[in-house]
Amino acid sequence: MNYVILGNGIAGVTAAETIRQLDDPGQITLISDETFSPYCRPMISNLLEGAVDLSRLPVRSADFYEKNRITPILGTRAVSLDTDSQRVTTKDGQTHSYDRLLVATGADPRPIDAQGLDLDGVFFMRNIENVQQMINTLADVKHALVLGGGLVGFKAAYSLLRRNIAVTMLIGSGYPLSMQVDETAGQIIQQVLEKNGLTVRTGVFVTAFEGKKRLRTAHLSDGTRFDCDMCVIGKGVFPAHGFVPEKSIDTDAGIMVDDNMQTSVPGIYAAGDVAEHIDIARQQPWVNAIWPEAVAQGRVAGFNMAGYPVAYRGSLSRNVIRIFDTDLMTAGRVSPRDTDEACRFFSASDPARGTYRKLVFKEQILVGFVMINCIEQGGVLTSLIQGRTPVDIAEHNLLDPGFNVSRLMGRLTR
Amino acid sequence: MKQVIVHPERCVGCMQCMLACAASHSKTGTLISAISESPRPRPRIHVGAGLYEEGFPNRCRHCDPAPCQMACLPGAIYRQTITNTVLINPDICINCASCAMACPYGVIRYHADPLAPAAKTIAVKCDNCIARQHRGQIPACVEVCKTGALTFEEMDAAMKKKTDQVARSICAEAVPADNAPGFSLLNTVKRAEKEINLLR
Ligand SMILES: Cc1cc2nc3c(=O)[nH]c(=O)nc-3n(C[C@H](O)[C@H](O)[C@H](O)COP(=O)(O)OP(=O)(O)OC[C@H]3O[C@@H](n4cnc5c(N)ncnc54)[C@H](O)[C@@H]3O)c2cc1C
Ligand code: SF4
Ligand code: SF4
Numbered sequence: 001m002n003y004v005i006l007g008n009g010i011a012g013v014t015a016a017e018t019i020r021q022l023d024d025p026g027q028i029t030l031i032s033d034e035t036f037s038p039y040c041r042p043m044i045s046n047l048l049e050g051a052v053d054l055s056r057l058p059v060r061s062a063d064f065y066e067k068n069r070i071t072p073i074l075g076t077r078a079v080s081l082d083t084d085s086q087r088v089t090t091k092d093g094q095t096h097s098y099d100r101l102l103v104a105t106g107a108d109p110r111p112i113d114a115q116g117l118d119l120d121g122v123f124f125m126r127n128i129e130n131v132q133q134m135i136n137t138l139a140d141v142k143h144a145l146v147l148g149g150g151l152v153g154f155k156a157a158y159s160l161l162r163r164n165i166a167v168t169m170l171i172g173s174g175y176p177l178s179m180q181v182d183e184t185a186g187q188i189i190q191q192v193l194e195k196n197g198l199t200v201r202t203g204v205f206v207t208a209f210e211g212k213k214r215l216r217t218a219h220l221s222d223g224t225r226f227d228c229d230m231c232v233i234g235k236g237v238f239p240a241h242g243f244v245p246e247k248s249i250d251t252d253a254g255i256m257v258d259d260n261m262q263t264s265v266p267g268i269y270a271a272g273d274v275a276e277h278i279d280i281a282r283q284q285p286w287v288n289a290i291w292p293e294a295v296a297q298g299r300v301a302g303f304n305m306a307g308y309p310v311a312y313r314g315s316l317s318r319n320v321i322r323i324f325d326t327d328l329m330t331a332g333r334v335s336p337r338d339t340d341e342a343c344r345f346f347s348a349s350d351p352a353r354g355t356y357r358k359l360v361f362k363e364q365i366l367v368g369f370v371m372i373n374c375i376e377q378g379g380v381l382t383s384l385i386q387g388r389t390p391v392d393i394a395e396h397n398l399l400d401p402g403f404n405v406s407r408l409m410g411r412l413t414r
Numbered sequence: 415m416k417q418v419i420v421h422p423e424r425c426v427g428c429m430q431c432m433l434a435c436a437a438s439h440s441k442t443g444t445l446i447s448a449i450s451e452s453p454r455p456r457p458r459i460h461v462g463a464g465l466y467e468e469g470f471p472n473r474c475r476h477c478d479p480a481p482c483q484m485a486c487l488p489g490a491i492y493r494q495t496i497t498n499t500v501l502i503n504p505d506i507c508i509n510c511a512s513c514a515m516a517c518p519y520g521v522i523r524y525h526a527d528p529l530a531p532a533a534k535t536i537a538v539k540c541d542n543c544i545a546r547q548h549r550g551q552i553p554a555c556v557e558v559c560k561t562g563a564l565t566f567e568e569m570d571a572a573m574k575k576k577t578d579q580v581a582r583s584i585c586a587e588a589v590p591a592d593n594a595p596g597f598s599l600l601n602t603v604k605r606a607e608k609e610i611n612l613l614r
Contacts, residue, residue, distance in 0.1 A: 040488050046508060056506075059489040292485040292516060299484075320511045329515055375514055376523060379481075383518035393465060404462035405519050406422065406470035 004098035008032035011272025011298035012104035018302025049159035107237035107273040116209030144230040149176035153234030254287040261301035271297035280314040281332030288315040332368030364390035425563040427469025431555035432457035438554035453526040474540035485516035504530035
């Protein structure tokens with residue numbers, strides 16, 4: 001069997017390993033744009049912060065490709081895919097034929113509509129190269145602008161604050177992380193950042209960047225100017241499937257996949273940030289671009305490609321962030337844009353312990369939560385959402401600081 | 415291979431296992447001297463209260479596959495196949511708490527640890543007392559438990575089935591459904607191969 005995998009992110013790498021485990025003689029070719037050996041993408045923010053150096057980022061040993069007998073073709077992108085002749089063409093003009101194909105090309109940062117995006121000092125934050133360029137300019141950065149209060153914008157702002165750089169964050173909605181959390185949690189997090197030097201401005205966006213070669217000023221939508229020497233654009237990502245023929249392969253935001261991670265064309269699979277499956281909490285098609293789902297999807301895709309049918313049970317949006325001395329964990333539907341009148345809400349806060357907890361139920365099923373501090377039991381709640389297990393104990397038990405898994409077990413085994 | 419088996423119905427909530435665990439994961443190894451160590455040794459088994467205030471000893475189940483391992487960002491979590499133990503490498507851990515979000519039992523804690531790099535906060539959980547096992551001793555929590563709520567024995571098939579059933583009813587991820595015939599077997603074979611190589 002001749003397998004071709006596009007993308008050496010964690011989804012592609014996990015799939016390749018799984019295939020090798022199950023199909024010893026199979027031929028595996030891995031084509032990817034990035035030449036760095038497989039690494040932990042989320043840790044680029046730790047790199048920006050200066051908390052780790054480059055040597056800490058790889059998640060596989062240097063001999064990963066040899067050890068797994070994978071032929072790497074790095075530094076080139078897939079530019080077209082012919083599903084009839086089963087061939088991928090790369091930017092360098094080569095074609096590669098396959099029996100089974102995995103598209104694991106991840107996501108690209110969403111650009112903004114503003115002039116001057118090509119100035120030095122204007123960055124996206126998606127890969128090691130982006131962050132290395134940022135680090136190279138940091139020495140003379142006095143004031144940085146971060147666009148977007150989502151996960152990436154947030155991590156960029158935190159990393160720069162830790163470098164003692166003044167940061168102003170512009171967010172379109174009322175509070176940071178508005179896609180992930182409710183207003184109360186968002187504001188707690190905003191206060192923590194402000195206490196540590198962040199300036200937040202809501203409801204304004206950048207219309208143009210100005211400077212000779214290097215960024216000096218940003219023009220804002222309210223007509224004012226803002227002097228800055230660095231800008232990180234964190235306005236979200238979009239699945240990187242531009243080269244996929246939409247005539248034959250169903251795409252929505254991401255590439256649509258079935259329970260076996262197979263696309264609408266038999267023999268072609270997709271996994272990771274580029275793929276769209278069912279969201280467990282929302283019960284509708286959704287792209288959940290997070291690391292643990294990329295791992296799980298890569299694994300399931302690998303099984304199925306090697307001929308072992310395994311079903312994926314759907315994805316769940318979730319995140320955990322630690323900033324300064326505050327921890328935030330969130331999963332499923334908590335943001336007002338994800339909830340409706342049919343949801344039941346339960347919340348509790350304890351100012352003395354600095355905790356806040358909110359649970360969202362749909363009938364007896366937990367569909368979302370956010371917790372600030374004391375997050376150790378978050379995994380129990382996450383698995384309740386994932387299992388769609390009806391909760392038949394009083395909800396306050398789940399909000400209680402003494403909550404632990406036995407409170408659920410007691411019920412199930414008694 | 416012997417494993418720690420928890421019988422929650424026999425737990426009286428005396429928390430002796432927590433003390434024994436903390437002591438055996440201290441620098442000095444005994445309870446008396448462990449108390450004055452810095453950082454303070456902490457237990458990796460947690461006795462919580464159930465719905466009816468009954469005691470419940472909660473510790474890592476060393477799941478296979480382990481959800482925490484799949485979620486760990488830098489790849490700090492791995493399995494030691496000889497003892498079937500899921501371990502965290504303190505040097506690689508970045509204290510991101512992704513594993514807290516993945517563990518369906520809520521058994522991971524975050525703090526400085528006598529056995530980790532100095533002053534570094536890391537993820538800490540049960541390691542099956544592999545250091546003790548290496549010396550021919552049984553896990554400290556089992557040794558100290560006088561009611562039989564914690565035992566160290568061959569996990570027979572029936573027991574495993576019961577544990578899996580409970581786990582599955584709570585969390586589909588803890589024990590994945592065996593919907594790929596041949597796959598579990600294959601993994602078992604691979605694991606056996608690895609063990610043989612390790613023991614040689
Ligand atoms: C700053 C930052 C922080 C994050 N923090 C977290 C976090 O804390 N927790 C979490 O769960 N997730 C986090 N994420 C998200 C996480 O990194 C992604 O979900 C995960 O890396 C997705 O893996 P993937 O394999 O699907 O895609 P990717 O890692 O994007 O890999 C895809 C690879 O394919 C290559 N490629 C793209 N197009 C082509 C093409 N046409 N041909 C060939 N190769 C191509 C790309 O260059 C890339 O190397 C973060 C992301 C960022 C950027
Ligand atoms: S998920 Fe929890 S119980 Fe399972 S191996 Fe990891 S820490 Fe242990
Ligand atoms: S806290 Fe440590 S062990 Fe847990 S997921 Fe993060 S790096 Fe891995």
